[in-house]
Amino acid sequence: MHKDNIDIKTSDIPGYNADHNYFAFTIKGDCLNHDDCPIRIKDGDMLLAQHIERREFIRNWHAYQNEIVMVEPYVPNSLNINHALVKQLVAVENGWFVVMRMFNPDMTIELPIDEIKEISIVKKVIEP
Numbered sequence: 001m002h003k004d005n006i007d008i009k010t011s012d013i014p015g016y017n018a019d020h021n022y023f024a025f026t027i028k029g030d031c032l033n034h035d036d037c038p039i040r041i042k043d044g045d046m047l048l049a050q051h052i053e054r055r056e057f058i059r060n061w062h063a064y065q066n067e068i069v070m071v072e073p074y075v076p077n078s079l080n081i082n083h084a085l086v087k088q089l090v091a092v093e094n095g096w097f098v099v100m101r102m103f104n105p106d107m108t109i110e111l112p113i114d115e116i117k118e119i120s121i122v123k124k125v126i127e128p
Contacts, residue, residue, distance in 0.1 A: 013048065014123050021051040024126060025070070027086055032068065034103035038088065039068050041125060047086070049120040057119050061092045068122040071098065077115040085111075086122065 008024070010016045024046055032041040041047065049070050057064065072084040087100035090108060097110040 008048065008126065022048060022123070023051065023120075024048050025084075029086075031102035031104050032086065032088070034106075037068075037103045038066065039122060039125060041068070041086065041122075046126040048123045048126050050123055051118065051120045054116065054119065058092070058095075058113060061089070061098075064089055064121055065091065069100065070118075070120040070122060071100070071111065071116055072118040073111060073115050074117045077111065079109065079111060085109075 008022075010018075013022060027041055027045050027047055028043060030043050032039070033043070034040065047070070052064070067089050068086060069089045070084055070086045073079065073081060075082045085100065087102050087109070090099040090101050092098055092113065093110070096113055098113055098116065099108055099110050101108045
């Protein structure tokens, strides 16, 4: 994931709040390029996201359920990946595992919450 510097009007940000930290990044991969995904996301799309503090997420994860999230894990981690993940948030099981869904192929993955370095909510695809 590469965070991009772009100019965007606050009126273009759904639910804009001046107290939140927003950023844009370009996605790599097609696992959310599906009609059933809440936001259809294709390889190369630029996404606008809002950073969420880890403690806020842990306390109120239900508020973000079914949202598209960007999760940056610590390295090393149990999934053996060294990049951020963009998936749909399904649940936090037993207060410990973040369960995320991808649509292409349709499957879920789990990541222990203590392996998450940063989490953000994807607000929208930024049109070129």
